[in-house]
Amino acid sequence: MARVIFGSALRRYTGGVDEVEIEATTVRSLINALDRRFPGLGKHLESGMAVAIDGEIMTDALYEPVPEDAEVHFLPPIGGG
Amino acid sequence: MSRKHVTCTINGDPAEFLCEEDQSLLDALRDVVGLMGVKEGCATGDCGACSVILDGRLNCSCLVLAPEAEGATIVTVEGMAGPDGLHPLQETFLEGAALQCGICTPGFLVAGKALLDRNPDPTEEEVRYAVAGNLCRCTGYDKIVRSILDAAARMGEAAPAS
Amino acid sequence: MTVTATTTDPQPGYKWVGTRPVRHDGLDKVTGRARYGADLNLPGMLIGAVLRSPHAHARILSIDTSAAEAMEGVRAVVTGADFPMLESGGEGSGEEYYDPLDLCRNVMARDKVLYEGHALAAVAATSRREALAALAAIEVDYEVLPHVLDVSEAMAPDAPILHEDLITEGVEPVPTTPSNVASRYVIDRGDIEKGFAEADVIVEREFVTQPVHQGYIEPHAVVADVGEDGKATVFCSSQGHFMVRAHTAELLGWEPSRVKVIPAEIGGGFGGKTTVYVEPVATRLSQKAGRPVKIVMTRDEVFRATGPTSGCKIRLKVGATRDGRLTAVSGSMAYQAGAFKGSPVSLGCMCAFAPYTIENVFLEGFDVVVNMPKVTAYRAPGAPMASFASETLLDEIAERVGMDPLEFRLHNAAEEGVRSVYGPIHKRIGFRETVEAVRDHPHYSIELGPNQGRGVASGFWFNFGGSSSATVHINEDGTASVLTGSPDIGGSRASMALMAAEELGIDVYDVTPIVSDTESVGYTDVTGGSRVTHATGLAVIDACRKVVADLRARAAMVWDVDVDEVEWVDGRAQHVSGDRAPMTTRDLAADAAGTGGPITASAAVNARGAGAAFSTQVCDVEVDPETGYVKILRYTTAQDAGRAIHPSYVEGQMQGGVAQGIGWALNEEYIFDADGTMENPGFLDYRMPVASDLPMIDTVIVEVPNPGHPYGVRGVGEVGIVPPMAAVANAIHDATGLRLSELPMSPVKVLEAIGANGG
C-alpha cells in the first residue's frame, strides 16, 4: 500500500482528509484509485502537478512505478532558472 | 541619406567602410565591417561589451560615431591573437575558466589588453577598477581578475624587465 | 590549441571526471568567432522593431497601422490580430508550465496593455531607422486605467483589476468576483499552536523586496526566415530551442515541426530566457514580408519587457526552544507575478526553511498580478527572497538563544530520512556538510575590525531532471561527436565532453560536444533548474554506453569471439585473454563499414534522481556609518555539488550566484515612477555589481554524491543565489546592530536605519 499525503491545497478535494493508503502500481493507477475515492481529485493531480515518490520529485510521471510502502506527495509545478 | 566613407586601420589591416553619419562605430564594425566579436550589451556605454582600442585608448565603440574613425587605428578582439598564437590574456581566460556565457569576454579581453599595455604589473585592485566598465553577470569577476593577473605574470616572464 | 588544461587530479576512480580541461567552445569565445543571437545577418534581411505601451495599464481602443504600412521601407506590420488567441489552461509540465492564453497576450497585447513596455505591434523595414519611424506612425488610442504595483495594494478590495476573469484559486469558498490574487498556496503541517507554545523565543518580522532582473548581458535577439514552403528557420539565443520551437509554433497556430530553431550561443539567461518574446513576432513578420527579419531588443526593452523576478512582502514568525531547537514557523508571502499569474511564491514557501527540521509549519503564499512585466524564472525562482526572510530570522533566533549561527544551523539541520518542510522525506543530502565546511574555513575565524561584521546564511534548491536527448557519433578517425539539445550557458559542453571521455575512454579533446538544432537531436527541455549536467549528462552517458557496447561487439566480430570476452578499457577493446592486440576507437572506426556501418548511438531520458542542492555562505562587510555604504570585504561559499565534473565551472556557478545575490542585497531594484513607468531601465541606474565592488569569492566544493546519478552529480547552477541577501543582512547586523528587512539594503536605507537607531 502506498501512503499518499495531501497538502493543504488538495485537502479541499478530499473533504479534509490529509492522508490515505492506496493500492497502486503506477502513478496513473494511483491517481485513478484516488479519483474513485475522492471524485474529481484526479484531474487536479494530472494537470501540471509534480509528484514525489519517496522524496523523488518528478514530472510527467504517470507511468512511474509506485513501490510497495511508498510515500507519495503531489506538489505544485516546479520551475527552475 | 548620404553615407560617409571612412578609411582607417582595423586590427593592423588597412580598412575602408561606408557608414551612416549617425551610426555608432559599434554598429559599423558589426554590420558593415562584419566584426561580430564586438558585442552590444547596452549601447549606452554602461557594460563595456563593445570595447575596442581606438588610437591606443580603450573605448566603448557604442559611444563613438563611426565617421570619427577616419584615420584611426582600431583593435578589436579579432585582432588580439597574432601569427604566433593567442594573446596571453586569451590563454589565461581559457585556462582559468574566466568565461561562462562568453558574451562579455571580448570586452574584458580588450579592456585587459588596454590595461596591460600601459601597466604590465597591476595589482588586484588596479585590475578591478580597470575592468569596472565591463559588466559580467556570470562569473562574479573572480576568475576574470585572476586570469588578467596571470596574463600579466606570464607576459612579465616572457619579457623580463631590462 | 596552444592552451592546455589546468592540471587537476581527476576524481578517485576516474580518468577525466574532476579535471579542468579548456572548454571546447572557449577558443571561439576568446577570439570573437562565437555567434550569439544578434550575430547573424542574412541577405535581404529586414530589421524588426516592437511598439511598446507607454502606459502601465490601459485599454486599447484602437490601433491604426495604415500610415506605418504606407511608409517607405516598411515591409510588414503586425498587431495582436495577426496571432491566434489561444485557450487558457495549464500546458507543459515542471519548469515549462505555462498558460497559453497568458503567453500569447504577453507576446502581443490584445484588448489591454498591462505594463509599461507591453508589446502591441511590430514592424519590419529595410533599416532600423525606417522601422522606428514606422513605429512612431502607428496610432494607438488608449483609455488609460489606474495601475497597481505594490502587492498589498493589489490585494486590497478596491484595487484596479488587471484581469476581469481572474478568480483566486486555492481558497474556499471559491470567490465570485475577480481579484488580482491568482492563487493561494499553503503548507500546513503539524500543530502550529503547539509548536509556538513549546517555544521559549519567538521572533516575527515583515520583509519587503523589490523586483530584480536576471541582468544577462546579451539582449534577446532573433533572426527568423520563413521560406516559400511556409517553414520557418529561427536563429536565436535561448535557454531552450525546443521551447522556442514549441512556443513560436503554438503562438502562430502552427505544428512544431514547421519551425526549425538553430541555437545561437547564449549570452546569459539565469532563467530569463526560458520563454519567448520576440521570436514569434519576428517569425510572423518574416512570413508576411517574405524576407528574413531580425529583431534585437535594446537594453531598455530588456528591462521593460522581460524578466524580472518578483518583488514581495513576507511576514514570518519563528519559534525555538532556549536550547536552540526550532519548534514552529508560520507566515505569509505575497509575490508579484507581473501582468499574468505565475509567480514562484509556492517555491518560496517550500524552500524558505527547507534546510531545517521543523515539525510545525504553516506558510501561505499569494500569487498576485500587478502592472509590471510577467515575471520569469530567475536562478532558484522564489527561493532567494523567502530565504532572505527566513535566514535573517534564524540569525536573530540564534542570537537570542546565544548560539553560534552555524552551530544553530547544525543543531536543526535536515538530513536523510527526515521529513522536509515542504512534505516529502529528504534523500541523501549534504546540507550539514556545507555548514561544517564554512565553520572549518579559515574565513570564519578571521578577526574583524571596527564597523565590520560577519554574517552567515544557508539555502536550498530542489534541482531538476527532465527530458534530454543525446547522440554520440564515432568519427572515422576514432574521435567522438556528442550532440545534445541543451544550450550551453556556463560550460556544460565541457562537462558533456568529460563524461563522454570518461565513458568512451578517449581523450577529452577527442570529443567534440555540440549543441544541435531542433532537427538534429531529440527533444530536450530548457537549460534551467540546474538540470543539464545531471539530466543531459545521463543521456550522454547512456548513449556512450551504447556506443561502447557496439564497439565491443565489433571487436568481437573482428576477433571472432564472444562479445563477453571483450572488455573496454581506456578507449580500447581488449580480449580477456590478453593475447590479441587491443583495438582503439580509431581502429574500430576505420573498419566500421565492414562491421556493420557507422558507429553511432542515441539516448533519451526523462531524468529522475536529481539530488537537492544546499549552500552555506559567510560574508564579511564594513559599513560606513556616515554614508551607509556597505563594502563586501570577504566572501566564502560552500556548496554541495554531489560530484564536480569540471570543478572550474562548478566554482563559476557558485561565484556567479553569489555576485548576483550581492547585487540583489545591496543595490538592484526596479524603480517605478507614479505612472508605473520604470525609471531605471539601463545598467547605469539598475546597479549590478561591477568588478571593483567585489572581493574574490572563495569556494568550497562539498561533495556528497547524489545516488541518482552514476557519477554522483548534483545540479549547481541555482542554489548559490539563495543565501547572499541574508548573509549580507546578517553581516550588516553584526557590524551595526541593525536588523534590515527591506531589499535592497542601499546606502540610503542603511543610513536611514542608522539614523533611526540614533546613530
Add this chain to the structure above:
Amino acid sequence: MRYVAPTSIEETVSVLAGDVRAQVYAGATDFIPQLRMGRPEPGVAVDLKRIDRLTDLRREGDTWVIGAATPSARLSEEEDLVAELPGLVEAAHLIGSDQIQSRASLGGNLCNASPAADSVPAMVVNDGRAVIAGPAGMRTIPVASVVTGPGSTSLATDEFLVELVFDRPPPRTADAYLRFIPRTEMDIAVVGAGARLTLDEAGRCQEVSVALGAVAPTVVMVPAAADILVGNPLTDEALKRVAAEASAVCNPIDDKRGTKAYRRQVAGVLAVRALRLAADRAARTG
C-alpha cells in the same frame, strides 16, 4: 544628422553660425546616450576633437590650460597636474570607467550641465575660467557662471567652449574632490564635494572654498566654511559646524539615486572629508 569635424576654431564658429541645428560635442559620452534615449537629433553633430587647441593640455605661465575636449585620461597622465591640482584630476578621473575616461572631457562635463557633474565642483573651488568662442571672438567667464540650470548653460547657441584655465596653486594650497555613489564605479554622483584650502605657516586655514554637486540644480558653494575656518585650524568642532552648514545650503531632490535627507546628510559628511583631505595635501606641499 550630419557629422562634421572642423579643424579650427574659426571653422567651428562658421559651422555654428551657418546652422542653428548644429550641436557641438566632445567625448559624446553624454551626447550619444541622450540620442539613444530619444533626444531629438541635431541637424549637424560637430565633433570638436579634431581641433588641436581643444584637445590640448599645457602649463602656460602660472596657469594650467586644459582643452575643452581633452579626454579625462590625459589629466591623470600629466604628473605635474596631478601634483598641483589633485582634486581636479580626481574629479575628472571619477567620470566613468576607463572606457569613458578615454573620451569624457571637462568641457563636455561642464556644458552637459548635469547637476551631478563630477568635475564642476572641483573646477569651481579652483576658480576655473572658461574660454568661450563665438562669432564675436573669444570671451572668458568663471566656470561657476557657465551652468545656469539642469541642462542649460549661459553659452549662446553659436558659441562653444574652447578651454578651461586654472591658476597654479600657491604654497600650502591643495584641493580635493570626493563623491558618493552606491557602487564603486559606473554611477552618477549622489553627492559630490570639492574643497580647496590654503593653510598659513602655523597650519591655520587662510583661504577655504567648498562646493557641492548633485544637491541642487547647479553647484552650490558653502560660504560658511570660510567664515568658520579661516584663521582657525581644522578642529573636529569646526568641521562639525561646516558639515551642518553644508547640509543646510543643499537644495536637493528625491530621485532614483537618493533622497533629499540622504543627500543633505552626506553632503556634510563629504564636505568635511574633502576638507580634511585637502588640508593633508596642503600641509604636505608646505
